[in-house]
Amino acid sequence: MIHMNASILDGSFYFTISLLMIIISFIGYFIYMFTTNKLASTASFVIVLAAFALQTFAFIIRWRYSYQIGIYIPPLIDLYDSLVFFAYVILFGFILLKLFYNFNSLGFIMTFISICALGFATFYPLSTSTIEPYIIPALKSYWLLYHIISLFLAYGAFAAAFGIGILFLIKYNQTNKYNKDKDVKQSSKKINPIKKIASVIFYPFILLYKQFILLSPSIDILDEAIYKVVVFGFLFLSIGIVIGAAWADNAWGGYWSWDPKETWSLITWITYAVFIHARLTKGWNEKKMAWIAVIGFIVVICTYLGVDLLIPGLHSYISPGAAPVL
């Protein structure tokens, strides 16, 4: 039997409904990608807004429920909490980007990441939405909320940078290809016959795809957006790490213990520090920056999930037994 988190009591039911809504909006954005139908993108965005509102409601329900059963901290403790919050932050980031930059073409990537996070939260057997009426003593701290919110704002920003980075690379390659094709035609070189046949067969798709590319913002705007989103994330990553260090100093007796999660957060910080410094280096073009934004998000995923699922440490979500005594 498939495990699914869908309880009205703890609010997970509403998250599951929002997952369905986001899937619909993803399909809408996918249709938009190939047909450039404005109605599809507008409808998708409205659904995203509704899903975001529903998730906000679900968080209120969860928070209230955790207070009712005597846990006086926000529901941001276990793997389920963290994944739904991640999905929530990503939607929030997308809504902001859509409002500021009118990034319709980003929709299908952002909704996809959100679906992955929510889907994982809903169906992964070790991720349960049940809020237990007890928590380990180390988590009883007012640092928890600030630590997690600032880090997830950073994660969300890096996810957005990843999405825009991919969009940039598609657009950049397409622009380059276009220029190259023009060169080839001008020098009247022979075209591979298989390629020619393929291009005839897939002509309608290629045409639609090119339309989509034309609709997405220019590479200059994408480049600027990547930078702005990354520095926002970098700032909040720094804040989150410092808050975590202060908390660790209070709870564990040292602000830094080289716990795997701490170390990986440093690696993430370094990755984006490289991004910020590399911009100042001559000869590093926008394409390389987009690649760092894409790779950076893979490092974020390693820090966020990889470390918890693979290496036991002080931050493990799933196996409390693997954590230190207290």
Next chain:
Amino acid sequence: MLSKLNKFFSSIKLAIILFILIAAVSIIGTVIDQGDTIAQYKIIYGNTVFHILYWLGFLNIYNSWYFVGLAALLILTMIISSANKLPNIIKNIVDPNTSFDYALKKNSYKAKYITMQSSKSPSEILNFAEKTFGKKFGKPVLKNIGENINHFKSGENEKVQKISSKNGDASNNADNKKNNSGNFLFFSKNSIFRISPNIAHLGAIVILAGVFLGVTLGYRSYTNIKVGQTVQHSYLLKNNNPVLLPFKIKLDNYVTKYYKNGMPKAYISTLTIIKKHITILTKSIRVNHPLTYDGITVYQASYGHYKPNAAQILVLNLKNSNKNNKRLIYAVPGKIYNSKINNIKFSFNFFKHPAKDQIPFYISVIKNDKTVSSPLVFQELPYRTKKGNMPLFFAKYNDNIAFIFAGIKTYYYSGVEITKNVDTDIVWIGSAILIFALFFSFFFNQQSLWVRVTSSENEKINKVEILSVPHKKFASFYSMMDRLTEILKKQIL
């Protein structure tokens, strides 16, 4: 040689390489467990691999010479690159080079340069330009093609026009050479924040300096204290060497509080700090709530039993209330004890499968190494203990011997971490500097703008040049400039 070294250490490429190397070394540290014992490593990796890893420093990588060296090099690059750039940045803030041609030449890769012609008078054009760009760029300064700076005030346009062209500098461009009558407005926004990346580096240097100081002067140590015990030593986490504390710590009490399902809710140790036989303070510590005294912090870290739990059994001779016929024994389940009352030996045990509502423990009486009675079952007494208000249970043997169960005695020790942090405040100050500087360096970007008006021979047509230089090549900046330029165009054409 020195300048080559200087160039090498202040290059961003070196900084990026150091970043990547530090990240790579850190990854090794998360793949190979740090701080295990040699025996554990030998079991995991085998003897040969262990020796290789040990020789490479991979088993204590964050204290290895190369990791510390990389961090030190990073500090050096930050200091040298900041020292190189700082004078220039300060000069730019305090006394910026406002030359139009210099800016055009230096920032050609990111500057936006627009020219237009207008039949309006230079003062009118500059007035419109100030109004149009002032909203986004702030208050400008007015300069003539010489280097005199005059603060441009609205209503003083006539004065502006009168600024002499006698001071005209011959080094200006060809256009200006032709006609020496030209003024320009110089707008500079957020120039003070150009220093923020350097301050961010300062923050990072302060953090790292704090960390180095902490590693050399501070310590993290650990000790277990039994309830009632007083200690003055703890043991370093890194090598178990003892540390003499400047005061004594007594563990008055230890309690674990539980949720209904049996999961621990809180671990609470009550500690007393004693210095020179004087009790200084008594405080309960919990996770997230440590105790700090004299620069040393004591954290709740673990707990355990140094002896198994024992049942408190009072053995009584009911026929003789003599003092020697009453004895309290702490009985560990399953062990045989001599009550020294009528030579009776007994053991305290638990039923493997107690019936519903049955008291789950019993006494076996033993003589000559043989159990002589069937299990003595307990009954609850209508009395309770004075301490803790616990129920009392009673079992009888041969009408004259009574066993009273008065609760469970636990032998706890509390594991506390004792640290001396000389560096934490420095690290927090560095962190605050870093975060504030990052904020200002990311969100307060310098933008400069020049609007130059040069008159042609008969002053009927003036040439207007607009040069804008963003901090970074941002599409939004260029589109904003396009928008503002359009507005100006409409006003002056």
